[in-house]
Amino acid sequence: MAIQRLLIANRGEIAVRIIRAARELGLHSIQVHSQADRDSLAVRLADEAIDIGPPQAAKSYLKIEAILDAAQRTRADAVHPGYGFLAENADFADAVEAAGLAFVGPTGATIRLLGDKVSAREAAAKAGLKTVPGSQGRIEPGEAAGALAEEIGFPLLIKAAAGGGGRGIRIAHDLAEFERFVPQASAEARAAFGDGGLYIEKLIARARHIEVQVLGDGERVVHCFERECSLQRRRQKVWEEAPAATLSDTTRQSLCESAVALAKSVNYRGAGTLEFLYDEATGKSYFLEMNTRIQVEHPVTEMITGIDLVREMIRIADGEPLRLRQEDIRVRGHAIECRINAEDPLNGFAPDPGQVEALNMPGGPGVRFDTLLYPGYAIPPFYDSLLGKLIVHDQDRASALSRLRRALREFRIEGVKTTAPLHRALAEDAAVRAGEVHTSFLEQWLEREAPRLAQYGEVDHP
Template sequence: MFEMTDRKPAGRIRRLLVANRGEIAVRIIRAAHELGIQTIQVHSQADGDMLAARLAGERIEIGPSRANKSYLRPEAILDAARRTGADAIHPGYGFLAENAEFADMTENAGLIFVGPSGDIMRTMGDKARARKAAETAGVPTVPGSRGVVADVDEALTLAEAIGYPLLLKATAGGGGRGIRLASNPAELKDLFIQAAAEARAAFGDPGIYLERFIPRARHIEVQVLGDGENVIHLFERECSLQRRRQKIWEEAPAASLDDDIRQRLCRSALELARAVRYRGAGTVEFLYDENRRAFYFIEMNTRIQVEHPVTEMVTGIDLVREMIRIAGGHRLSLRQEDIRLTGHAIECRINAEDPALDFTPVPGTVETLHIPGGPGLRFDTMLYPGYTIPPFYDSLLGKLIAWDHSRPQAISRMARALREMRITGVPTTLPLLLELTGAADVREGAVHTGWLEEWLASKTLDLPLEKAACP
C-alpha cells in the first residue's frame, strides 16, 4: 500500500502530452507532476472544463465533442504535440492506446510513445495475433479462430469447428466493447455486423475474431512491467464481476486462488511478455475454469488498465510513474524478488447510470460530491462539484479503492466507504455496489463472469439511490 519505487526523473521526457480524458488523464498528470514533468492536456470541445484540463500546465483543443472527431484523430493529437513542444505522448487506455499506427506515427514524429512499440502492439495488442504468440510461447489458449475473420461467411464456417456458444471479439478492443455472444448461426450473422461496427466506432478498427465461450469461468489477469530487456509480474487481479462484459468490481489478489495456480498464471504471463521483449505496463488476461483447474490465455492489453490501482495498493508500486520512467529511457528499477503482496484491495467502478432504467447512462451536472476518507481508501476520479458530465463518452465517474490486511476487512471497509460517498445531480451505480458488498457469494469469492447478471435477474435492488449516500 506504500510507495516502494524511487523518485528518479523521467529521462528524456520534459513535456508530456496526455492523449486521453476523464479519470485516467487526471491520474497521468499527477504522476507526471511528481516526476517534475510539464503536462499538456488535449481536449474536445465538450471537455474544456474537465478536471484534467484544469490540472495540466497547458490545454489545447483538438476537435468537436465526438471521439471520432477528436480523441480518435492521430493527426490532431500529433499536431497538438508539435504546437506545444511536447517530448512524449501518454495514450492512457481506450481511444488510441492500443493503436499500433498511432504509436508508429508518434515515434516517426520524433516523439516518445509511453507504451510498447508499434511492432509489439501489432503482435500483442491485436487479440488474434496475440493468440498465435501465446501458442508459440506454450501458453494455453481458448479454442477459436487463428486470426481476424474476414466476413460473416468465414465466421459461420469457423463457428462449426469451434462450436456454439461462442464470442465475437474486437481484435483492437478492450473494456468489453466489440464483444457479442452468439448461440447459433442466425445470431452469429446479426451480431458479427454489430460487433464490427462497434469496434470501428470505438477503436477505429473493425477486425473481429471468434473464441469459444466458457461458461462460469473466472476472469483472472496478471500485471506485467518491462523495459524491453527485463520483465516482471506484479501478481494477479480478479475481474469476474462483470455486467454486459464490463467490469464493475476488481480485486487483488484473486479470491480463493491457490498458490500453485497463482504461480502458473504469473509464470505464463512472464513467458509471453518475455517472448516479445515487452516494454511498459501490460496485462495478460486469462479465463480460469475452477472445476478443471485449467486456465486459458484470452488477450493482452498493451496499456495501463482501468483496474491498475488495486495492484498498486497491494504491491506499493506506482505503475503509471514506472511507465513514464521506462518510456524516458530508464531501465526497470525493480526485480521480481522486490515484489511482495501485502493485504487485499478492491476497486468499485462508479458509473453515471440509472439502476431504475436498466443502468442506462445518464449525463448531467454534479451538484454535490462527498469523498469518503480514512486509512486504506483512494478515489480516482475526474469529478468536482459543478462539473457537467458530457453525453459523448464512457459513463465512468471514478474508481473507489479500499485496501486492508485481509479480504473480509477490505470488503467491510469498501461497504463503509460506499455508504459515506455522496454524488448528487446524476444517478449512479452506488446502490448496486453497496449491495454487492453484502452478497454471500461475493463475500465467499464464489463468483464467475456470468454471476452478476444471473444475480441481477433473480432479484430487485433493495437499496434506493438516496440510501447509498451519507446523511
C-alpha cells in the same frame, strides 16, 4: 530524465492520474481537451492545456493529426495515451515516434501483433500458453467452419478478429444458430471494425476473469501479480480485486510466470495486462488477450504491491531500464475497486450526465478515490460514464470489505445518479462476501436483486 514535457492524450480520471505521476517525476504536464472539457479537473490540474477540437471524440480525442499538432505547438517530448481512445492504435504509436516524441507504451509493431486476436493467440501458443479451444485463426465461412464448430463443441462464441471491449461477440448454442450467426457477425464486424474476419472459441461456463499485470523495458519483464474482475455487466468490469482470492499459490505462480513468458517473447515495453479465463472446476487457465496499455483497474495492483505503475511506465518510456526485480515485488493485503459510473442502476443503468450539486468524497485509512469529480462540475454527455474509482486496501479481504462498506457510506453525490447503490448492495451480498462469483454472476444477480437496489440509495447520515 530526458522527457520533460508530457502531453496527456486522454481525459477524465485517467488524465488526472497521469498528471499526478508526471508532477511527482518533475515533468511539465500538458492536457489536451475538447471544447466540452474546458472545465475538466484534468485541465484545472495540468501545468498547461490545449484545445484540440469539438466535443465529439471522433473530432478531438480520436483525431491523430489534432493531437500531434497540439504536441508540436506545446513542444511536448512525450505522449501518454491513457486507456481507450488512441491507447491501442498502432498507427498513433508509430506517428508519435515518427514525430520524434516518446510514446508511453509499446511500439506500434507490438500493439499491432497483440491487438489482432488471431496473431495474439498464435503468439501465446508459441510462448506455451493455453488458449480457449477454438479455431487456429480466422474461420472461412462454409462447411469446414461448421465441422470445426461441431468438433470444438457448443455453446461457442463467435468473435470479431479486430474486436474488443466485448463488442462483436455472439453465442451459438447449436449448428443451426452457428450457420445463421456467422454471416451476420461478419457483416457487423466489417461495419464496426472495417474487418469482417471472425474466429470461434468454446464458451467456458462459470469462469472467472483473472488478469496479470506486467511491466517490461523491452528486454526484461516482471509481473505485479494478478487481479480478479469477474463482476461484469455487459462485459464491462464493475468491481475488481487484487489478489484473486480463489487461486492457490501454485496456480498463481504458474499463471504469472506464463504471462511473463509471453511478454518476454515479444520484447514487451511498458505496462501491459494479460487476460485469462480461469475455470475453477478444472483449475485450468486460458489466455484471452493482452491489453497493451494501463488499465482502468490498475490501482488495486498499486495498492497491494506499492508500485506506482503509471510512474514506472513513464520511466520506461524515458529509456530507463526496469528498476524492479521480481523477487522484490510482494503482495501485501487485499484491495478492492468499485467503478462509480453516472448510470442509474434503478432505471436500467440509464446514463445520467448532469451537474454535481453536493459531493462528499470518501477518505481515511486505506481509501483512495481516483476521480474526475469536483463540486459544481457539469458532466459532459459525450464520453463514457466513469466518474471515479473507489479503491480500498486493508490487511485481508474481510477487512477490505468492511472498509469498502464504510467508504461507500461516506460517498455522497447530489445532482447525478450513480452506481454507488449497486456497490453498497454488492458489498453486503453473501456470495460476493464469500468470493463465490463468476463472469455471469452479476447479470443473473441483477435480474433477481435490481428491484431491491432502492434501499441502497444515498445515505442521509454518513
